[in-house]
Amino acid sequence: xxxxxxxxxxxxxxxxxxxxxxxxxxxxxxxxxxxxxxxxxxxxxxxxxxxxxxxxxxxxxxxxxxxxxxxxxxxxxxxxxxxxxxxxxxxxxxxxxxxxxxxxxxxxxxxxxxxxxxxxxxxxxxxxxxxxxxxxxxxxxxxxxxxxxxxxxxxxxxxxxxxxxxxxxxxxxxxxxxxxxxxxxxxxxxxxxxxxxxxxxxxxxxxxxxxxxxxxxxxxxxxxxxxxxxxxxxxxxxxxxxxxxxxxxxxxxxxxxxxxxxxxxxxxxxxxxxxxxxxxxxxxxxxxxxxxxxxxxxxxxxxxxxxxxxxxxxxxxxxxxxxxxxxxxxxxxxxxxxxxxxxxxxxxxxxxxxxxxxxx
Numbered sequence: 309x310x311x312x313x314x315x316x317x318x319x320x321x322x323x324x325x326x327x328x329x330x331x332x333x334x335x336x337x338x339x340x341x342x343x344x345x346x347x348x349x350x351x352x353x354x355x356x357x358x359x360x361x362x363x364x365x366x367x368x369x370x371x372x373x374x375x376x377x378x379x380x381x382x383x384x385x386x387x388x389x390x391x392x393x394x395x396x397x398x399x400x401x402x403x404x405x406x407x408x409x410x411x412x413x414x415x416x417x418x419x420x421x422x423x424x425x426x427x428x429x430x431x432x433x434x435x436x437x438x439x440x441x442x443x444x445x446x447x448x449x450x451x452x453x454x455x456x457x458x459x460x461x462x463x464x465x466x467x468x469x470x471x472x473x474x475x476x477x478x479x480x481x482x483x484x485x486x487x488x489x490x491x492x493x494x495x496x497x498x499x500x501x502x503x504x505x506x507x508x509x510x511x512x513x514x515x516x517x518x519x520x521x522x523x524x525x526x527x528x529x530x531x532x533x534x535x536x537x538x539x540x541x542x543x544x545x546x547x548x549x550x551x552x553x554x555x556x557x558x559x560x561x562x563x564x565x566x567x568x569x570x571x572x573x574x575x576x577x578x579x580x581x582x583x584x585x586x587x588x589x590x591x592x593x594x595x596x597x598x599x600x601x602x603x604x605x606x607x608x609x610x611x612x613x614x615x616x617x618x619x620x621x622x623x624x625x626x627x628x629x630x631x632x633x634x635x636x637x638x639x640x641x642x643x644x645x646x647x648x649x650x651x652x653x654x655x656x657x658x659x660x661x662x663x664x665x666x667x668x
Contacts, residue, residue, distance in 0.1 A: 336370050344372075349426030351562075353481055353498045361477045377482040378434035385639075386441040386472045387411070392641025394447035396516050396585065397523070397594075404519045407447075411440050413515055417551060418507035422500060424555035425564070432500040435485030438478075439504055442468025442486075444638040445645040446598030446661070453602035454638060457610075457630050462638075465490050471635060502564035506554050513577045514546040520585045531580060538573035550574055590662070597661045601649045602637060608653055609633035615652075 311319040333339075341356040348354065359365075359373030368376055381387050390408035397404050405413075415436035422432040442464035444450025454462035469478075469487035478486075485501035488494055489508055496502055520526045528541040535541070539549035553570035557563070566574065585591065613619040613629045616636055622628035637645060649655035 334370070337368055337372055340372050340375075344428065347426070348428060351499055352427045353431055353500055354428070355431075358479055358481055360480050363477050365477065372430065373479050374428065374431040374434055374482065377476070377478045378430055378437065380476045380478065381434055381438040381441070381473065384441070384473065384476060386468070387437065389639065389641050390440060390443075392643055393443055393445055394598075394642055395512075396447065396519060396591075403522060405515055407440050407443055410512060410515065411437055414439060414504070414507050414511045417511045417547060418504050420551050421503045421507060421554050421558075421564075424551070425499075425503075425558040427500050427503060431481060431485070431498070432503050434478075434482045435489070435501060435504045436507060438468065438473055438482070438486045439489045439508060440464060440468065441472045442466070442638075444602065445640050445642045446595075446602065449595035449598035450602055450638065452595070453599040454606070454634050456603075457606055457634050459627075462634070463490070463493075465493055467638065472639065499564050503554070506550075506564060506566070509574065509578065510547060510550040510554075513574060513581060514543045514550075516581050516585060517546075517577065518543040520581070525588070526580075526584045530584070532576050534576040535573045535580065538569055539577075546577065594661045597659060600659065601646060601655060604653055604655065605637050605645065605649055606630065606633045609636060 312323045313319045355372035393407035395405040395407050395410045418432045418436040419429050422429045451462050466487050469483040484497045488496045489505050531541050539546040553566045557565045610625050610630045610633045620628040
C-alpha cells in the first residue's frame with residue numbers, strides 16, 4: 309500500500325520498476341510558453357500575454373493559463389453534471405450519448421483539427437470541454453423553457469460562460485469560445501474558437517445519427533447522396549472527412565472553413581437529422597414534456613424563494629428571484645429535475661418524458 313522502496317531516495321509504484329530517463333529541469337509554464345512560440349502557426353493564440361481574467365491571479369509556475377482553464381473545467385460541478393443531461397434522448401441507454409460524452413467527443417474532434425493546423429491545442433480543448441456547460445436539463449428544450457423568464461433569453465453558450473462557469477474565473481479567450489461556439493452567435497475572437505464551432509457541428513451531426521441508427525429510429529441507408537457520396541454513411545468516415553476538410557482548407561486558404569462539397573455534405577447530414585431525429589413526433593413530445601416541467605419548477609421556486617439554496621434579498625416573483633430560480637434549475641441533471649418536480653410539485657409522472665416514465 310505504501311509503494312516499494314529499496315532504501316534509496318525514492319519510492320516506486322511497482323516492485324519491478326526499471327524505466328528511467330534523463331534528469332533535467334522541470335518543464336514549467338515559461339518553457340511551455342516558449343514551445344508554443346516556436347511551434348504554433350502565426351495567428352494561433354499564444355498563452356504568453358493572455359490569461360486576462362475577471363479577477364486577477366498570479367501566473368501558475370507549472371501550467372499555462374489555458375491549461376489552468378482546462379483543468380478547472382474538468383474538475384467543475386457543471387462539467388460533471390453533463391453526465392446526467394440530455395444530448396438527444398432524455399435519460400439515454402448505456403450506449404447513447406449524454407451531454408458529457410458529447411463534450412468529450414467535441415474535444416477530440418477539435419483537438420485533431422487544432423493539431424493539424426498548428427493552433428493552440430490546450431485552449432481548443434478547454435473551450436470544447438466547457439462549451440455545453442450552460443445547457444439545462446432535457447437538452448435544447450430547456451432553452452425554450454427558460455427563454456420567457458429572462459430579458460435576454462436563455463442561450464446555453466452565454467449562460468455557460470457568464471453563469472454556469474463564472475466562479476472558475478476563466479480567461480477571456482476561453483470564455484469567448486464557450487460563449488460564441490454556436491453558429492447563430494457572433495464569430496469567436498480566436499481561431500481556436502472557430503475550430504470548436506466546426507467541431508461541435510461535426511460531432512453532433514455524426515454522433516446523433518449513430519445513436520439514432522442504433523436505436524432503430526433511422527437507417528444509415530436512408531441518408532441522401534449529397535452526404536454519402538462525400539463522407540459515407542458511418543460515423544468514422546464522416547468525422548474523418550470533415551476533420552480533414554477543415555484542416556486542408558485552413559492550411560490552404562488561411563482561415564478555419566470547409567470546402568463547398570464537404571460543407572454541403574455536413575449541411576445535408578444536419579438537415580437529415582433535423583427532419584428524421586430532432587423533429588420527429590416522439591422528439592417533439594419529449595421536448596414539450598421537458599418545457600412543461602421546467603416552467604412549472606421555475607414558477608414554483610420564483611413564488612417560494614425560501615426554497616432556493618441561495619435566494620436573493622428580493623420579493624417573490626421579482627426578476628432577481630426568477631433569475632435565481634432559472635440558475636438553480638438550469639444546473640440540475642435530468643433525473644434531479646424530474647424527481648424534484650414529482651416531490652415538490654406532486655407532478656404527475658405520466659406527464660414526464662417517456663424515457664423517464666418507463667423507468668419509474
